[in-house]
Amino acid sequence: MKKLYIGLLAVIVAFGLYAATNQKASLGVVSAQDSSFRQARALLEDERNTVDIVNDYGPSVVAIHVVVKGQRMAPSFQNQLPPGMLEQLPPQFREFFQGPAMPNQAPREFKQQGAGSGFVVGNSSEIITNYHVVKDALEKNSVDQLEGATITVVFPNNDDELVAHVVGVNALYDLALLRLENPNQAPNIKAIPISNYEAEVGSKVIAIGNPFGFASTVTTGIVSGIDRSLDGIGQNSPSLIQTDAAINPGNSGGPLLNSSGELIGINTAIIPGLSVGGERGNIGIGFAVPSNYLRDSLTNLRKGGFVSVETKPRLGIRIADVSIYDDVRDSLNLNLPEQGIVILAVEDGSAAQKAGLLGSQYEIDFEGQKVPFGGDVIIAADGIENPSTEDLIKDVFSKNAGDTVNLKIWRDGKILDIPVKLAVVDANAEQSPSYPQPVDNSIYLGITVEELASYPEELRGQFSLPNNGLLVVDVDADSTAEQAGLKASRFSVNYNDRDYAMGGDIILKADNTVITSIADLKEVLTNKKSGDVLNLVVLRDGEEIRLSINL
Structure with a gap:
């Protein structure tokens, strides 16, 4: 009986707590317990969003294999392990880091590896990837495949390697369009829609690809930055999206999606990190080519051909x-x-x-x-x-x-x-154009000057120089001109194979005489003797100042 009473009491207390909780809620009071519950629910909603997107578009992401002359093309991360690390890796990983046979070794055939990723755009037989994923299988600056080279794609949940060929390349933005040789082999799956909006810093992203040959690997993160530049990505150094979603070798060519499941970028590169122990890996800095480049290029990619700086x-x-x-x-x-x-x-x-x-x-x-x-x-x-x-x-x-x-x-x-x-x-x-050769004209006072009237009109206009006056090219050390504070040219400009001094004081007047030529200044000096004072008006950095020189 006691057990029954205790059970009834527990039910009554629980009901009372429930009623009290509801009453608080109805009165607009949110308990800490409610807040924690809502946070947990928000996380579940975010997780549900990720799961739904992966279910919808994960099947649209493929692995791309490239073979050249009978040897599997290994991804670009070969030979990046510190000494001794290769032996510590599980056997299934070692192939990804082993380079071609050395001269004294027998050639070896690599097993199948994911050289990169791609995704369906348009119908199921059209696949987008990075140009650098398939580049080694193609003739230089062409979409024609090398003799003996093959490109195959593998859809998720299907081990069949479907032969594909490159239809179009845009090397400016590191993009390539593949098409299955037999479109009837393509599974009936939806294309990934291309977003019409630019990526925003802080927004959620989902990366899907085949790092290290692990098919349909999903990672999430945010847009960490936009308008990034990275040498070696495309011929045109496109502005890139930076993300902290884990992107590893093999992800190249895979999609970067927003929370609506739309394509905002094509994963293309990472900055590999090196830990204290010497291990390399993702450090949260990955890059993707923005989807607007694909949207603008897709029509021409479908038309076929090779687009590069040389062909545009x-x-x-x-x-x-x-x-x-x-x-x-x-x-x-x-x-x-x-x-x-x-x-x-x-x-x-x-x-x-x-x-x-x-x-x-x-x-x-x-x-x-x-x-x-x-x-x-x-x-x-x-x-x-x-x-x-x-x-x-x-x-x-x-x-x-x-x-x-x-x-x-x-x-x-x-x-x-x-x-x-x-x-x-x-x-x-x-x-x-072409460039240099200076002209000097030395006169008394310990200065070298040039007549501005001899300067091309275009040059005077560019540097806001007056039409007349003498530009001070050089001032002799310990001269009366130096003691008076006259400033010499600070740089020169070459125009039509002649150097013109710039940046020095410009003598406009001497003893109230307007100076337009060297002869004008010499005329003023002929009436001077030792101990006299020469009063100058000079233009310095756009302002007129007065200087007195003791001769």
Whole structure:
């Protein structure tokens, strides 16, 4: 009986707690217990989201095997283990880190390995991967396979290796489209949708691939950064997505998905870490090519062929952001727009040269550093105001030979509208311009000067120089000019194979006489004797100052 009473009491107490809890909830009071429950429920919802996406699109991710001349192509992570580590690995892993046979060893045939990953886009027989995954099976700069090379894909839950071939390549963004030789062999699975939105830092991501040959491996994380650049990824150094989702060798070409199951990137690279013990592995820094590059390239990939810098129509210019002059802009009083893309060089025979675009006309030698200067500055391209270099490249590469890029150019303070008809340019074409040779004219006072009237009008305009006056090129040590504080040129500019001094004081007046030539200054000095004072008005960094020199 006591047991029964105790049981009834426990039920009554539990019911009372339940009622009290409900009452608190109804009164808007949330207990710590409720909060913990909700947090757990939120985690379950996130997990459910991941599971649903993997169930929906995991079957769309394939393993890609590449064989060249009868030997399995090992992934790029061969020979990266510290000494002695290979023997410590389980046997099934050792193949992934063993390189080709040494000269004194018998050639060995590698067993099947996942050289990379890919995913279905469009119908089941079309597969996207990284170009570098299949590159070794192709002729140079071509989609034609090497003799004896094979490319096969394996769908999840199916051991059959289905033969595929490369239809199209975009080497600019490290993308390749494969197609099954026999489309009827493809399972009936859905394509992974491509997101129409850019990745946001902090948003959830899911990576699916075949690291180390483990099919359909799923890892999760967040977008750690955007607009990253990494040398060696594509010919065009695309802006990359950075993620902390674990990406390992073999993940290349696999999809990076958002929480809606949409493609936001194609996994392409990792920065391998090295632990204190010498082990290499993922350190939470992986990179993916953004999906917008695939979306923009997919039509041309399906048309087939090889797209690279050499095959795409280009402007034929070398460019940099105008911010490269930020360190010298103020000190040298450079006349430049605040934003834009400066043209450093124009390739001979290019579309840009035919349209009349100008590259750097001379070099600034500033504190031992040579900086090309005097080129046109692009301040708008096809309606995009103040474009970045990436904006311009993307705009140009979206067009075909014969299309026009409408540029707005800043040149010597003037705005010009210049249409450029695109053409394929020889990547090895020579770039103009050429450079140096100084001219000095020494006179009394221990200074060397040059007449600004002899400077090209374009040069004076670029550096905001007056039309007349004497620019001080050099000041002799311990001279009366040095004692008075006269400043010499700080750098030179080469224009049409002649060096022009820049950055020094500019003598505008001497004893109230306007100075336009060396002869003018000599005329003033002929009336002076030792002990007299020469009063100068000089222009220094855009401001007029007065100096007195004791002769």
